[in-house]
Amino acid sequence: MIKLENIHKYYDSQHVLKGIDLNIHEGEVVSILGPSGSGKSTLLRCINFLEQPTSGTVELDSKKVNAESAGKSEVLALRTATGMVFQQYNLFKNLTVLQNVMVGLTSVKQLKKEQAKETSLEILEKVGLSNRLDHYPAQLSGGQQQRVGIARAMALNPKVLLFDEPTSSLDPELVDGVLATIKSVAEEGKTMLIVTHELQFAREISDRVVFMEDGLIVEEGMPDQMFNYAKMERTNQFLKRSKRSEE
Amino acid sequence: MENLLDISFIIESFPTILSRLPITIGIAVGSMVISLFIGLATALIKIYKVPVLSVITSIYVSFIRGTPLLVQIYLVFYGIPKVIYYLQIEYGVLLSADVNSISPEMYALMAFSINLGAYLSETIRSAIESVDRGQFEAAKAIGMSPVQMMTKIIFPQALTVAIPNLGNMFISTIKDTSLVFIIGVVDVMGQAKILGSRGLAFFEVYIAVSIVYWILCIVVERLLVRLEKRARRYERGIA
Numbered sequence: 090m091i092k093l094e095n096i097h098k099y100y101d102s103q104h105v106l107k108g109i110d111l112n113i114h115e116g117e118v119v120s121i122l123g124p125s126g127s128g129k130s131t132l133l134r135c136i137n138f139l140e141q142p143t144s145g146t147v148e149l150d151s152k153k154v155n156a157e158s159a160g161k162s163e164v165l166a167l168r169t170a171t172g173m174v175f176q177q178y179n180l181f182k183n184l185t186v187l188q189n190v191m192v193g194l195t196s197v198k199q200l201k202k203e204q205a206k207e208t209s210l211e212i213l214e215k216v217g218l219s220n221r222l223d224h225y226p227a228q229l230s231g232g233q234q235q236r237v238g239i240a241r242a243m244a245l246n247p248k249v250l251l252f253d254e255p256t257s258s259l260d261p262e263l264v265d266g267v268l269a270t271i272k273s274v275a276e277e278g279k280t281m282l283i284v285t286h287e288l289q290f291a292r293e294i295s296d297r298v299v300f301m302e303d304g305l306i307v308e309e310g311m312p313d314q315m316f317n318y319a320k321m322e323r324t325n326q327f328l329k330r331s332k333r334s335e336e
Numbered sequence: 337m338e339n340l341l342d343i344s345f346i347i348e349s350f351p352t353i354l355s356r357l358p359i360t361i362g363i364a365v366g367s368m369v370i371s372l373f374i375g376l377a378t379a380l381i382k383i384y385k386v387p388v389l390s391v392i393t394s395i396y397v398s399f400i401r402g403t404p405l406l407v408q409i410y411l412v413f414y415g416i417p418k419v420i421y422y423l424q425i426e427y428g429v430l431l432s433a434d435v436n437s438i439s440p441e442m443y444a445l446m447a448f449s450i451n452l453g454a455y456l457s458e459t460i461r462s463a464i465e466s467v468d469r470g471q472f473e474a475a476k477a478i479g480m481s482p483v484q485m486m487t488k489i490i491f492p493q494a495l496t497v498a499i500p501n502l503g504n505m506f507i508s509t510i511k512d513t514s515l516v517f518i519i520g521v522v523d524v525m526g527q528a529k530i531l532g533s534r535g536l537a538f539f540e541v542y543i544a545v546s547i548v549y550w551i552l553c554i555v556v557e558r559l560l561v562r563l564e565k566r567a568r569r570y571e572r573g574i575a
């Protein structure tokens with residue numbers, strides 16, 4: 090369903106992504122692991138053109154967008170077909186919880202208010218925040234904010250959800266709640282691409298794990314296979330070291 | 337015995353001075369509203385680095401900041417009718433505009449809008465740039481158009497940041513309107529001057545008029561505090 094072909098990204102002279110090919114099927118949950126600075130987040134942000142890839146193509150639902158010639162409407166189509174959850178939540182600070190989830194429906198999809206509200210209430214119920222509708226983001230804990238972030242990303246019913254280190258800025262005791270929410274969304278059969286440092290979580294939730302380093306995909310495979318018998322020495326090293334630190 | 341002050345003259349002059357308060361407030365509020373649009377437009381031109389226009393904007397802001405308001409008022413008052421007249425004669429445009437029917441109040445409004453617009457330009461630009469980058473990204477990620485992003489997410493947050501600055505500028509503007517008497521607008525200051533020369537009691541009328549400005553500014557300050565509190569309501573955390 091999503092097909093990335095030969096994605097390159099340069100920041101000035103720095104070569105951050107060095108030709109990434111990645112296929113994601115409908116309903117698949119794929120985790121991207123790798124050390125800091127390996128280009129995981131950049132790759133994710135290239136899919137919805139928050140970062141414009143320097144070259145390569147992004148194909149979603151058999152609509153192919155070439156990075157070098159992408160027009161406004163093509164980029165917009167990619168953005169409405171993907172939902173993104175940010176590391177820093179990035180909830181709209183001037184809007185309440187309900188408005189955060191509704192705003193995409195009323196402004197981007199131009200739904201009627203009642204209809205948008207109904208959909209939003211349903212989604213907020215799922216992430217367990219029906220009792221915080223009129224709160225502003227500043228009045229919520231990090232975990233609650235991130236669950237609103239997930240609800241906002243889901244509201245437009247995107248083809249795929251992109252998670253950019255969704256638990257990295259949370260207090261340790263709030264991580265589990267957010268992971269549980271992500272898991273429940275995965276169980277509904279949503280296609281998801283998750284950049285994360287939570288290895289155990291990645292192992293449990295993913296259909297496939299992708300290991301990146303230095304702007305390249307080093308190895309990919311089923312989670313158990315990757316965690317137990319990774320082919321590449323570097324993958325083993327990374328997963329082992331991280332496992333040790335989790336214990 | 338020689339009196340320092342003719343207190344009763346001060347008191348008697350209040351009603352006449354206050355009758356001109358709508359002129360003062362009208363010019364201040366009107367130019368504030370118009371200059372918000374000028375400031376916003378020029379700020380966006382700067383932020384998006386629009387070619388040609390951003391150079392013009394820079395020159396405009398630099399000129400306004402580098403010349404006295406008094407001079408700018410004269411430039412507008414004497415310059416605009418000449419320019420309109422010239423355009424009518426040479427190019428046959430703006431024929432419906434009757435130069436003689438433009439009131440001094442209108443010139444004052446124009447001069448203050450142009451002046452304040454340049455100052456607001458910088459304030460608004462820095463306020464927009466102070467909004468967290470993540471807010472822009474989140475808006476883009478859900479597919480908002482630039483206009484939707486600006487009107488629904490960025491401007492409301494930028495405005496909150498800018499309110500204290502905008503408030504200070506508004507208060508300065510209220511006081512600066514005392515200059516408009518020089519082009520024949522009878523505002524509270526103008527009325528005070530008229531009264532003063534009529535009764536040869538300048539000290540008294542200037543005391544009266546300063547009290548009027550002072551109270552007006554106190555009231556406006558109070559209102560601004562309330563406005564800021566209201567605008568910042570979403571920033572209050574659980575604490």
